[in-house]
Amino acid sequence: MPRAATGESSIARAARIIAAFTAEETSLTVTEIARRTGLHIATASRLIAELTTHGLLARGPDRDVRIGVRLWELASRASPISSLRDAAMPYLEDLHAVVGHHAQLGVLDGDDVLFAERLSARDAVINYSQIAGRLPVHASSSGHVLAAHAPPEVRDRVLQQPMPRYTAATITTPDQLDRAWAAVRRQGYAFLPGHVHEDATGIAVPVRNTLNEVVASLSIIVPNDEHAQAGIPALLAAARGITRTLTSHRPPNSRPG
Known part of the structure; x- marks a missing residue:
């Protein structure tokens, strides 16, 4: 060539x-x-x-x-995300109907979260993510989930990089971020109030494949108020549904995970 x-x-x-x-x-x-x-x-x-x-x-x-x-x-024809998105969409739609704001599906790509799908509403709280858009893992709830379950070398690389501050709540130091990831693994979800925008709370949970590996994050973006945690049960239930779909059915000619 x-x-x-x-x-x-x-x-x-x-x-x-x-x-x-x-x-x-x-x-x-x-x-x-x-x-x-x-x-x-x-x-x-x-x-x-x-x-x-x-x-x-x-x-x-x-x-x-x-x-x-x-x-x-x-x-679109070749994307390995297609089968993941297809499995997630029914649950993503139900989740969006419950929370009434943003529901989205993200994957780890390099040191960023790449959003494969997002459902929103006209009067939903502000959200910087968009389909085929990216956010850094240190600031987003999806990023915390994906990094928390990533190989150690990925976490080490992220911890050594600059961490831009979006708001006063954004985690910008390696020690804080490492502790936050440990909390995600312990409690099963990431809860980040006001980390990307003061008015919004990001909540994310892991989605797993047949090998029990975390292959995606399912998240909601809701107002940063006293009701923010109300969506966690629906979020966890939706993630379990997607995981069941991924582990129980494989479309023809698809590759696992």
């Missing part, structure tokens, strides 16, 4: 272009993509044109660049 003078392949450069888009910035100019990827603007323009030809990127009405429908199609 063609390589740049630096030895980087065209595929690697194309991957950097696609990764330049974020959940908040889904439309970029060629100049902005070149700046974010460190590519020469002529190189970025050529690769963008090739990716657009194959439907992986698309041009907007103002010639801005966007993720193409073909890329979404391929990713």
